[in-house]
Amino acid sequence: MKxxxxxxxxxxxxxxxxxxxxxxxxxxxxxxxxxxRDAKAFERVRSLSRQLQSGVPLAEVSVAA
Ligand SMILES: [Zn+2]
Incomplete structure (x- = not known):
């Protein structure tokens, strides 16, 4: 899988x-x-992909600490 x-x-x-x-x-x-890589790691990735899908520029993406 690629x-x-x-x-x-x-x-x-x-x-x-x-x-x-x-x-x-x-x-x-x-x-x-x-x-x-902690308990919130999955939540951060979900947030990242949600922001990218809604067109947020990479330089403006922010995720929870
Ligand atoms: Zn890329």
Whole structure:
């Protein structure tokens, strides 16, 4: 199964949500939060994908701490 970026048709790595160029457009604090693997991790990813679906630019995406 080919893993694709949540924000574009490019491939992404296992355990990642976005391809490298999309990831690089997130703010550092959003990157840090998305890198955390805790009880809220799934909620953050859902929030990320919801924002991308509603057209929020990558640089303006924010997720819960
Ligand atoms: Zn991408």
């Amino acid at each position: 893993l694709t970026c949540l924000a574009c048709p490019a491939a992404r790595g296992v355990g990642q949500y976005l391809c490298r160029s999309c990831w690089a457009q997130l703010t550092p604090s959003t990157q840090r939060r998305l890198n955390k």
